[in-house]
Amino acid sequence: MAKIIFPEDFEWGAATASYQIEGAYNEDGKGESIWDRFTHQKGNIVNNDTGDVACDHYHRYQEDVELMKELGLDSYRFSIAWPRILPAGKGKINQKGIDFYKSLVDQLLKAGIEPSATLYHWDLPQKLQDNGGWENRDTAKYFDEYAQIMYRELGDLIPRWITHNEPMVVSMVGNLWGEHAPGFKDYQKALQVAHNVLLSHGMAVKSFRESGIDGEVGITINLNHVYPDSDSREDQIAKDYCDAFNNRWFLDPVLKGKYPEKLMDLYQNKFDKPFEMEAGDLKIISREIDFLGINYYSRALVEYDESEFLNFKSIKPEDSDYTAMDWEVYPQGLTDLLKRLDQEYTKKPIFITENGAAYDDQIAEDGRVHDQKRVEYLEKHFQAAHQAIEEGVNLAGYYVWSLMDNFEWAFGYDKRFGIIYIDYENNQKRILKDSALLLKDVIEKNGLEK
């Protein structure tokens, strides 16, 4: 067996998000978020689960940082709940919200773990939603104001800032497919949301530069490398539309300052005016970032289907392995994706800000959690990431999703992504799964056996 070793300054981490782990949904002055509202409406979430308590991280963060220290994490990626800081989304600041993140960051720094903060991981203040949410251009302005507050309060302690997590999911899953908060099914609304979210990203990058903070700012985009089912011209068309919809609609404005033309033409034919955009918006959106964050879980394999608006249909090969989310395990897709980003989009550092898998974990008789499938999933993706580095990609770090089992959005607590098991019924006990021990070992060695 050969060993693979990562570059010396490679950063190993794990990631979480506020609504998925914190709980304390109405404590210490926090305002209501769209996810509070959405989960409190019956029928939206499996088992009608909510994030009211989640992993109770708001009260247990010290214990959780201890666990991160035990794993040897270089960095921890978490998100800040906007309605904890500004209960109404704008205006009056809730000091207790700021204090919570300050304590968390202090604790991390004491443990020698670098904090990496995401400003928006989907928990929009409900008050802003009442005013149109991300469909309203003013929300971008309020986001920028909120970002400035955080830079001012924590800018000297947090070296890496991520404006948004997955604008594609925010816009499409929440506003076109209706599976996430706020739960709309409206194509034009979704396109407007996508644009305003990207605009707010650019505005917050500008404010970051103006703040003079000595740190880095970037964005996290979810990407899945797309493969055509055959070499046919039709399947190539399917691949191009799928890629434009999933990936390029978000990558191109941020890194190239334009929207993909063919998809824009299609939208213009369908809607006449697909969404409102002002002159100069793309310039703002494409302001230079310091790094690109990507979330990778699986690939897309597509074939041509004339009956679909975007002419593509996804295929699930029978002989592949699938996770509990029914997502195909396809590590090669990570290597191919990273190489493509390097060739077509950026030479800046790339961070894999999320990668991981859900499986139906059980506590074994020995009291441990032997999540062999997740161990294999992670090993294969570590190798795939390493392969990309070998081929010249500027990959700077890797965060496993997720540090702990948590509220998996529409699936509630039914899906477990953690490398730490949460025993929700047994006083929220934390148990390191075998995958956590794998990560600890990989971090110690800065590599693994191939």
Ligand code: BGC
């Ligand atoms: C999100 C996470 C989510 C994970 C697994 C990503 O889309 O950023 O919040 O839990 O994927 O679905």
